[in-house]
Amino acid sequence: MVDVEDLSLVGTHCPYCALQCGMTLQVRRAEQGQAMVTVTPRDFPTNRGNLCRKGWTCAELLSSPERLTVPLVRRSRSEDLVATSWEEAIDRTVTALTALQERYGPDSIGVLGGGGLTNEKAYLLGKFARVALRTRMIDYNGRFCMAAAATATRRAFGVDRGLPFPLSDIERTDLLILVGVNTAETMPVLLGHIERMRAAGGRLVVIDPRRSATAELADIFVQSTPGADIALAQGLLRLVIDAGLVDEAFVAARTRGFDEVRAHAMGFWPERVEALTGVSIVQLRAVVEELRRAQTTILLTGRGVEQHVTGTHAVLAYINLMLALGRVGRPWCGYGSVTGQGNGQGGREHGQKADQLPGYRSITDPCDREHVARVWGVDPEQIPGPGVPATEILTKAGTEDGVRGLLVFGCNPAVSAPEATRVENRLRSLDFLAVADFVLSETAALADVVFPVTQWAEETGTMTNLEGRVVVRRKALDPPPGVRSDLEVLAMLATALECRSAFPSDPAAVFAELRRASSGAVADYAGIDYERIVTEDGVFWPCPSADHPGTPRLFLDCFPTPDGRARFHVVPSSSADEAPDVEFPLCLTTGRLLEHYQSGAQTRRIDPLRRAVPTSYVEIHPATAQWYGVTDGDTVRVRTRRGSFVTTARVTTKVAEGTLFVPFHWGGAERANNATRAVTDPESGIPAFKLSAATVEAAARMSP
């Protein structure tokens, strides 16, 4: 007897990180009628038939008992969320938004998006905020991840694309330098490219304050002090200059501003850099020796470098190093930033970011505004100006200076935002909060209205991976009855708000409009369509026309700056902006684990992942642990000036003495972001997640 019926076999991509690994979903219907989805890896350039544990188990969430299938509403602040109809959910939302805007003005409503939303959703959300709500106050959670690298690469190269080359270039480079990147845990499938590089004779240098799983694989591991990247990069540049490794011909022909940077680097002599970074002169010279031996080099930064008050400057310092070596803009060479979220790249290209319109068009440039206004069918004057970064929206929410109502799509700031206790209080103080999600995340649990929306395999849409390659995730099965897509929610809200511009809910129609809106811009998608993406295993932007091949490698001939040259930047010296002191003598840094993704709203609901790492922990060096009377497995409280969280101690030499590392994927009492700082890099708005002065208390001495 046949007990299952084959429904579909769909080639698609993983719902999680920016590698967007290829996978095939086999959908079958069991006798009881429910759909069963099986994941198998697919040969795709980023994963070559591999998946990590998160990818293998991702289909579990499709049938999770915690799945939201009906809208929820909180009829008064003292009541719980209860099930309601879509009509009431939309009506309540529009009534609240309209009343607040009539009383406090258009900017009293904020919109927060996410780097996991498809390009179509990110695009329509930006249009909804600016056209239907007429608010400036839109930003997205990519501000917490990619903002520093985005700002730095725009300044240095004229464009922000995470990797300006295909990932497979790693396999052909002589030397890969990873700075603040723990790919073995955050993006394990990328290790395949590194293994192939090493099989071909390539070398790996890892620079990180923590002896991470990636550091264990390195030919040279450089353990630096948290927040010491600017001094370290300048010190390496000084040694590169001293060793005569500057590519003078490249610098003269393709860059501007090196003389000032060369002079500035002279102030970073090895002894000084050793004192500033904790990295010995021997190790500094060893890295420079690797650079001398290599003909080609790729240098990648991650959040370890970027999530600091000086994040943009730290990235610029490493870009200076690569430009001086002439190892940018030629094959198997380059600087890149490893994007984290699945659509962290596309999510910032198409209008969720406070200062950008679709295609990376500038919201302050009259020509850009006119182009987008034409596509949207509005007067350019009607498009509001730039807003403020996500952290500012959140920390001022519910105050006189902040938004009074907030719409959240694809984002869980109650766990992922810095100073999360304060953010949670701000969210509670809002006059109105609506959240679109497929599970009751910590943020959704605070909302007045919750929209149950589709998840990845139940809808079609494009994502742009860390290489700037646009891929399509195809619908494999119908969503549960009662669930709508985010596009449908936006269309319903726009209609109820009596907005006259078009808000299509069909992803293909939205993508067609996005192509027109991005046409002629930096991130030009005009020549990309779903069919082409599938046929060509993704298409790299810019791709201005149907007969254009796409652009896997940027900068080969010139940089997209006004004069075609890259820019060096003199990076000011800086010391840690929150140095440890007597009260808080330790350095707290946060990060990610292999088993969990972002705020954990999805992966904490997947059995094998939850069982593998059920709770948070803090890594503490044996000497530090002994000093504080902490033993392995103890319950401890980690405290900073912002707040505290409770977790379990793991005594390990992975971290240096005086450093605490904690993953940030949990809410409640374990929420690491209770203790992080909402202070941001003034250049990019990225929060300083990676460095907080902290202390730790053993359970026995824990205050009540």
Ligand code: SF4
């Ligand atoms: Fe998914 Fe990233 Fe794992 Fe690939 S590496 S399977 S994209 S989580």
